[in-house]
Amino acid sequence: MTAFWFLAPIMVIAALGLVFARKAVHAALCLAVVMISLAVLYAAQGAPFLFAVQIIVYTGAIMMLFLFVLMLVGVDSSDAVKETIGGQRLAAGIIGLIFGITVVLAIGQTVSGAVVGLKAANGNGNPYGLSELLFGKYVLAFEFTSALLITAALGAMVLAHKERLTVRHSQADIAARRMREYAESGRHPGPLPAPGVFARHNAVDTPALLPDGSPLENSVSDSIVGRGQVRQGFEDDIDKLVEQVGDEQPSDELFGGEK
């Protein structure tokens, strides 16, 4: 019973964390705590096979699946704070409390006989006893389980499958389209001009300069243009420096001093 009294508060706290955690990842971690604690309780109650299955299937497979889907859907998709139905959370809490008190009281008033224990049933080992039941008495249910698993795998594949709505362009298609555009409209088939050519900087926010000194618009990425971060004209650190220094000849301590 030591394991039980040690683990029960942890499990209840973690389960409450599952309900109250604002981020879905925290909820998943709380659920993992509950599941591992449950596995220990199974081991304490004479079910070593279920202990292993609980850890492998639940914490190993199912929780990983949950975390993968959280990653796909986006970790930051936390709950909206506003309630769709007014007072729903309060009502759900009250109803849950009433339900819990009722069932716990009902269990408290039942009279159960002495605990038989699993010494006799686990005589040949717990997996042996389970397999005797699984492949004897419950063999039909076991067969149905296999059908269920195959159906679930097929269902997951069908549901997660994504139909391609547009034709896939191969590299040859893209090259042919570029050459056709060059023949029809004269658009250059090669890459766009690089930023900073003939300009004072070679940074990505500096447009390349044409021979007449005017900036070339499409040499700068659209996202930089959209943010309005393109360096305009010749405004420059060097110009400010020259203004500060004035007409003096640049001395050694200004340009050569820091070598």
Place this chain on the structure above:
Amino acid sequence: MNEYITLSLILFTIGSVGVLVRRNAIVVFMCIELMLNATNLAFVSFSRQNGNLDGQVAAFFVMVVAAAEVVVGLSIIVSIYRARRSASVDEASLLKS
């Protein structure tokens, strides 16, 4: 004996409240898993109470069904998310006029 059943019921109640309260479909799903786990604990406890392994076999079958259910449910959530860009259970309200 009763302690285990009581713990199982408490966990089940917390899970059901979570299903009602949470709006994120994945967290709702986790709460359902918590309820299934709680029933498994009750199964194993009753198995020890009665001295036979039928309860453990039942818990085993619950685990198998839960695994299948999670696979299908999560792929439904992913496909809904793809279509509607949201995993909230309130957003999927197309049947509401």
